[in-house]
Amino acid sequence: MRIDQRLRRRWPWAALALFAVVPLAMPEGFYLDLLMFTFMYAAMAVGWDIMGGYAGYVSLGHVGFFGLGSYAAALLLVHLGLPVFMTAPLVGLMASLLGAGLGFISLRTRGPAFVIVTLTFTYVAQLLMLDLKSVTGGSQGIFLPLLDLPANLVIVPFYYAMLALLVIAILVSIAIRRSKFGLGLIAIREDEGKAEASGVNTSLYKILAFAISVWFAGTAGALHAQYLNYVDPDLAFELIITLNLIIMSLFGSRGIVWGPVLGAFVIYPLSAYLIFLLPSRLAGQLHLVALGVVLVLVVMFLPDGVLRTYMAWRKKGPKDYGSVEAQASMAEAPG
Amino acid sequence: MRPGLLAQSLVLGILTGGMYALMAAGLTLIFGVMRVINIAHAAMIVMGAYLSLTLFLHLGVDPLLSMLLLIPLFFGLGALVQWGIVNRLAERDITLTVLMTFGFAIILEGLQGAIWTSSYQGIKTAYSLESFQLFTLYVPVVRLIAAAVSLFLLAGLYALLTFTMLGRAIRATIQNRTSAQLVGVNVRLVTTISFAIGIAVAGATGPLLGMLFTFYPATHWLWIGKLLAIVVLGGLGSLRGAFVAAMLLGIAEQVTSVTIALDWAPMIFYVFLFGVLVVRPQGLFGVVERQSL
Numbered sequence A: 001m002r003i004d005q006r007l008r009r010r011w012p013w014a015a016l017a018l019f020a021v022v023p024l025a026m027p028e029g030f031y032l033d034l035l036m037f038t039f040m041y042a043a044m045a046v047g048w049d050i051m052g053g054y055a056g057y058v059s060l061g062h063v064g065f066f067g068l069g070s071y072a073a074a075l076l077l078v079h080l081g082l083p084v085f086m087t088a089p090l091v092g093l094m095a096s097l098l099g100a101g102l103g104f105i106s107l108r109t110r111g112p113a114f115v116i117v118t119l120t121f122t123y124v125a126q127l128l129m130l131d132l133k134s135v136t137g138g139s140q141g142i143f144l145p146l147l148d149l150p151a152n153l154v155i156v157p158f159y160y161a162m163l164a165l166l167v168i169a170i171l172v173s174i175a176i177r178r179s180k181f182g183l184g185l186i187a188i189r190e191d192e193g194k195a196e197a198s199g200v201n202t203s204l205y206k207i208l209a210f211a212i213s214v215w216f217a218g219t220a221g222a223l224h225a226q227y228l229n230y231v232d233p234d235l236a237f238e239l240i241i242t243l244n245l246i247i248m249s250l251f252g253s254r255g256i257v258w259g260p261v262l263g264a265f266v267i268y269p270l271s272a273y274l275i276f277l278l279p280s281r282l283a284g285q286l287h288l289v290a291l292g293v294v295l296v297l298v299v300m301f302l303p304d305g306v307l308r309t310y311m312a313w314r315k316k317g318p319k320d321y322g323s324v325e326a327q328a329s330m331a332e333a334p335g
Numbered sequence B: 001m002r003p004g005l006l007a008q009s010l011v012l013g014i015l016t017g018g019m020y021a022l023m024a025a026g027l028t029l030i031f032g033v034m035r036v037i038n039i040a041h042a043a044m045i046v047m048g049a050y051l052s053l054t055l056f057l058h059l060g061v062d063p064l065l066s067m068l069l070l071i072p073l074f075f076g077l078g079a080l081v082q083w084g085i086v087n088r089l090a091e092r093d094i095t096l097t098v099l100m101t102f103g104f105a106i107i108l109e110g111l112q113g114a115i116w117t118s119s120y121q122g123i124k125t126a127y128s129l130e131s132f133q134l135f136t137l138y139v140p141v142v143r144l145i146a147a148a149v150s151l152f153l154l155a156g157l158y159a160l161l162t163f164t165m166l167g168r169a170i171r172a173t174i175q176n177r178t179s180a181q182l183v184g185v186n187v188r189l190v191t192t193i194s195f196a197i198g199i200a201v202a203g204a205t206g207p208l209l210g211m212l213f214t215f216y217p218a219t220h221w222l223w224i225g226k227l228l229a230i231v232v233l234g235g236l237g238s239l240r241g242a243f244v245a246a247m248l249l250g251i252a253e254q255v256t257s258v259t260i261a262l263d264w265a266p267m268i269f270y271v272f273l274f275g276v277l278v279v280r281p282q283g284l285f286g287v288v289e290r291q292s293l
Helices: A004-026 A028-056 A062-082 A086-106 A113-130 A153-179 A180-189 A191-196 A202-228 A237-250 A258-277 A283-301 A305-314 A322-330 B003-034 B039-061 B063-092 B094-116 B141-163 B164-175 B177-182 B187-212 B219-234 B241-257 B267-279
Strands: B132-136 B138-139
Touching: A004 A028, A004 A258, A004 B164, A004 B187, A028 A062, A028 A180, A028 A202, A028 A237, A028 B141, A062 A113, A062 A202, A062 B187, A086 A113, A086 A153, A086 A202, A086 A258, A086 B267, A113 B219, A113 B267, A153 A202, A153 A258, A153 A305, A180 A191, A180 A202, A191 A202, A237 A258, A237 A283, A237 A305, A237 B187, A258 A283, A258 A305, A283 B063, A283 B094, A305 B094, A305 B164, A305 B241, A322 B003, B003 B039, B003 B063, B003 B141, B003 B187, B003 B241, B039 B063, B039 B094, B039 B219, B063 B094, B063 B141, B063 B187, B063 B219, B094 B219, B138 B141, B141 B164, B141 B187, B141 B241, B164 B187, B219 B241, B219 B267
Parallel strands: none
Antiparallel strands: B132 B138
């Protein structure tokens, strides 16, 4: 048990050290690309889970922030010459501000408004980028100047940036989980009425959680635009990105720091491998079907996710990962 | 703006609005009884369009006739899916149920792409391009047919909900599930039937959509956006609200496309959607959601 706990504390650092030296061993190629995208999805999924897992409000619109982040970074680079690696965190902040605005519209009440607003926000964002032709180039998209690096090394800075984004996501998620703010969010998930009655400012908490949640999508979108050196309305707003985040969080376990990380590290490589396996003519279509089937199956048979199910099965995880009942009783404590 | 042009966009708006109302009716009915937003609703409508197109191309079945086949087919499928899958989950967790319908939408989109490819389609019948003059107004025949069929089906739905015992049970379940159960309504069965009716209506709208608009597998995302705007503006769960909102937005869309630009017409839906959520979250005809469900 003690060794187990010590392992639990140390393995993230070991993994981080390992990931940090991977590019030195193989600075190019398929696996670096795979890892980079896994980090990107993991970071966004951890961000998604701050809203979807802790507060229990499912966002269907994270790709809207991802896409707007791509566009904002592209425009800042093309018009003002600001490098994306510098602007990405600020672009994330813009996404957060926008998220707070959307939250103000949809989170003051309970019920389905949040799902509707986040889903439609994606179309609004896409439509704006398509129709504001003088700024965004419409369906032509925007080309970003290439980074001044040899072609085989160009992925390395993105690899480290996405790794850093993932580390930030995990640290933020842990900090929230251990704070009174996080406890308030979990109280909202378990019983919003009681949370409000016991003094949690539910609207403010939810809006703040959503703003933090979308920062990662906006920042990742900015980096992704520079990685592709191109952005257009179809690429930037692919709903499959939101779908991936949801599947990763649900599969790994919602509301647990490491759940979405585990989900991303399992789902993304499998998903990439699947595209590789499928006949190329139908790959895109069948990939969609497969992801949809996975979502439905997870929702039906594994709604608590792998980690929580495993913890429940072991029945002696640390307090932090306790059962829903334990969390609910914890949630009622502050007030 | 010339008055003639305004009158013309009013006519087109009302005719299109009738079809929007039928599309939204199923969505708002399902929300009413289950409190679940069926994100796959538009994907099911597009599925209806594809099936109707296939029947038309290979067997020469008129799209309007194919509705007679699609309605029972979609009713049966809807009942099966609701009873077998959705019901079990909806009683546990509404959020997960919404995610499940999101999954259904993705599956349908992928299947449509795999079967019919991603290229643009449209159902082009012999009367597709016909139109007639009414005074100075131009009236496309297919739009008139679509509006008439929609109004006919909506009237049927209205009669079913108003004058039959089943309709009373459905309305009671929408108003208060627990009380309905207390007075002897079999709410589980009523929920399944309502869901199936909603899906059947979606299937019936498919051929109309296919005749009026081009479609491809991913179009359902555009449609679900429009439909959500309609049902939220009308008040979630309110059929009357959905009808009024559909007409309003159908007209607003046409007016926008002639006064501003065709590109911006879809945006009018989202302007209304976000606006109504800020000003009046329960919509035009909605009731304020009770805080404990």
